[in-house]
Amino acid sequence: MKIENKITEAVMQITEELYGQPVPEKMVQLQQTRPEFEGQITLVVFPFTKMSHKAPEQTAQEIGEALKEKLPEVVSKYNAVKGFLNLSISSEQWIDVLREIYENPRYGFTPVTEDSPLVMIEYSSPNTNKPLHLGHVRNNLLGWALAKVMEANGNRVVKTNIVNDRGIHICKSMLAWLKWGNGETPESSGKKGDHLIGDYYVAFDKHYREEVRELVAQGMDEEQAKQEAPLIKEAHEMLVRWEQNDPEVRSLWRKMNEWVYAGFDETYKALGVSFDKIYYESETYLEGKEKVEEGLEKGLFYRRDDGSVWADLTKEGLDEKLLLRSDGTSVYMTQDIGTAKLRFQDYPIDKMIYVVGNEQNYHFQVLSILLDKLGFKWGKDLVHFSYGMVELPNGKMKSREGTVVDADDLIQTMVADARQMSADKVNKLEGITDEEAQEIARIVGMGALKYFILKVDARKNMLFNPEESIDFNGNTGPFIQYTYARIRSILRKWEEASPVPSQGGGNGKAANLLPLGGGREGASLAEREISLIQKLQDFQTTVRQAGQDYNPSCIANYCYELASEYNRFYHDFSVLREEDARKRQFRIALSAAVGQVIKNGMGLLGIEVPERM
């Protein structure tokens, strides 16, 4: 049983004995004791003063006395400051806590069974006309981390992606390639497929704007010019031919999309993300129409004179929303309804989470209402995991203005920086091959990038300054990875020196250390060691919190705090050089447990940890 639970139980009994009624469990507020006071756990007694009819300090005093009597093996000392009762917990209790964490390689995780709720998470969702940029990176990393967090909280998770592979934007790239491409392919030019297509998208836009400018110069109204420019008309014609299944257009479309997918796959692989099921809009966009027709029959929607179909959401405090155009074609909303329908057919979904930027908050508010009306049981409670934009020092990223931070470039830079960084520290990496050094650079570089993005609250906009490279010191991924590498270094040395053969498992031979301490007498721990154990224990609560709030960033912040705490411990105490065998054993186990939790915690963020760096 957790120490906190024991205390809570005892406090409820004590208040009943002293004041005639037990306080409700919620009122037993336990928190970590501030460093400037003695003790480790603090009970806030202000809420009890109403029933004790005594001053806060006096109330704390008598509860402390009773606690010490009731739980002598737990509470060794206490002191009362105002309404705060600070409890000193015996070292044996803390060692028990450590043992429990140490012996459970999955500490903090809730097991997933066949009966666990099924959560589908949609993330990434790229367009196929341009390469991924930093905004997509944030999306992908958040989606992946969220999936891991949900899994850690005992959910079956299906990761899904909806690829926007059709529409006018793809036709623009296709048209530009036909006109100016001279048959360029990824093979012929050595360009990554998504970048190649992106270049033609930009080329289209450039020529198109020239055409518009010329028409305006000839006296045409700008709005009209945008519609009358020959290029845009041609693109529209191509879209029509696509929808009519024109073999020539379709075949070009397939070829170019394949190039893009090959490029995306590389980027996804570098980011370490993957999907269980990919949907393509070209396959789902017709599905939504059926559902809309269905809703029309049921009187949920209505048709205007021009033939367009609308949902009236004014009762819900929203606007009227278009669902089918007057020519019968579908819009974004219709497609999302169609995709939802297919997904529901494919999986018995209990909860649906969409990882999509906050610019689409309104869209998902509407989608939720519509899905609910159409009878999707999870529609009403769908979760829009709405994350903020990545901004540059001079504002938002805009593809057309070329102010984007390309994902592939950024990844490459990060890994190269990490490689450069470790080149200065030759002594640490002596005896390793070039491949191993490169692998470490990959892990560290990606760790820096991922942590940089995941440590900030997903809902908030965040700033990225391309002028300043992402840090490797301080509150960063590499700091935490470094702490792990230090721990692994200690454990390797310990294992080498130990005569006992390895038993395998995450902790290797260190498992032989337990039970800790042998006899119980005099096993006194330093405050710093205890606070490390407390921090370890917090992992469970943090994982739950992250799951409840859909908030991976609190895992990142937790990992930093744990690593920080360990580094202070590392600085102040010797592990292998400790002469007292029992203390040494304890510290090795403590280190192993910290390493394990760091690895698991970082794993939830999709960040790997290196054995050395």
Next chain:
RNA sequence: GGUCUGGUAGCUCAGUCGGAUUAGAGCAACAGCCUUCUAAGCUGUGGGUCAUGGGUUCGAGUCCCAUCCGGAUCACCA
């Protein structure tokens, strides 16, 4: 204008269910610590009217109201 969202140190960010007369980290600046398990580390100094004004109470960065400033959104685009 309606709706949503944010405002904490020069910069980037934490701050749980409201808890400790002193609001935390990192970066940047300055000063220390490697003959010692990895210095990508540790320790210290300076830096704040928690946007502003009210309210709620034993207690407010945190909850409520108003105001100011920023961002998003309100398309027969996706």
